[in-house]
Amino acid sequence: MQELIKKLQDEIAALENEFRVELPREILKARAHGDLKENAEYHAAKERQGMVNARLNQLNARLRELSMIDMSKIPHDRVGLGSTVVVLDLDKDEKIRYKLVTSEDVDAKNGMISTTSPIGRGLLGKNVGDTVKIQIPGGAREMEIVELITIHQQAGAK
Secondary structure (H helix, E strand, O other), X not given: OHXXXXXXXXXXXXXXXXXXXXXXXXXXXXXXXXXXXXXXHHHHHHHHHHHHHHHHHHHHHHHHHHHOOOHHHOOOOOOOOOOEEEEEEOOOOEEEEEEEEOHHHOEHHHOEEEXXXXXXXXXXXXXXXXXXXXXXXXXXXXXXXXXXEOHHHHHHHO
């Protein structure tokens, strides 16, 4: 969770620098070229300024949301945000490792899935030994949870 917050803060800092320093400089330089109606540099800088401002608002809102996550409400003994879960896909007889993350950290190729994805939602609140049937775009899959490491256990191991 701290890594995600740091990543958001770094992006915010870079965008704020662009918004407050670089873009005003570009706009001033473009204004010096004369007529603003036909000044492509000016219009491009103003458009970029609008996009950067929108992204800053989005990132700041997400940072506020993350700061409101109450770690004490994430289960210590069941699947929750930050949990690493090993499941046995009963249909394929294959073990798969997932880590439940926020939408910003999703990397399906590396097993990092969102808590809002079909598999993530199906695993939330479950424990080792539970069998879940999850409807995914390719059809229903039945999985048994064989291993669970919660975010609290991971934090304690560091």
